[in-house]
Amino acid sequence: MHKLKLIQGEKITDISKMAGSINLTTSIDTLGASFEFSMPRNFKDSNYALTETIKTGNIIKFENEKNIFTGVIVDIDTLKFSKEIKCFDFYFYLNKNKVIKQFNSLNASSCIESLLKSIGAKIGKIERIATSIDKIYKNRTVA
Structure with missing residues (x-):
């Protein structure tokens, strides 16, 4: 079973049950991968409070028995009822240097x-x- 984990410093949270629209893309041109997903928002329900703590710079891990993707959140698009989150793996930095x-x-x-x-x-x-x-x-x- 696939798991999606949010890493905020020392805190690791399994967000698999909340995340949706998961998309992993790889590119030979950039030697890396991008990962996108969405998280629901609802200010009236405390079950969704975690979504508001997600920030750029947090780490995302997508795995099953093996690691599939590990990367950094680089962009968050905040909508009324969701956050659309974009991540790049660490090869992103090789392409920027x-x-x-x-x-x-x-x-x-x-x-x-x-x-x-x-x-x-x-x-x-x-x-x-x-x-x-x-x-x-x-x-x-x-x-």
Whole structure:
């Protein structure tokens, strides 16, 4: 069964039963995913008070047995009876960071590691890619 979790600092709330219009979109062009959903609003019913606490910057997790999406709320459209919420996964930040890098006959794995270090990203295991890169990248996104 799918679960949708709202993470506000240390507080994690399962909002699966309240959320609707769930839409997950991936894009090879941006290397990332966007996630949209809606939450009901009703000022006269305290059961919907949680909706009013949702803010940009909160984290959303969509999962079943495995994690499907984790991202940051970047936009909230507040309507009379609902909030339409848009999230981007963390690849969004790779597409916003522009760098100037010069690689001189460096293997692709090392280039990737260098790019990630330059923006302070956590680096997991990078598979070895032997392709040699000898190029200057100016004002290009990290993605």
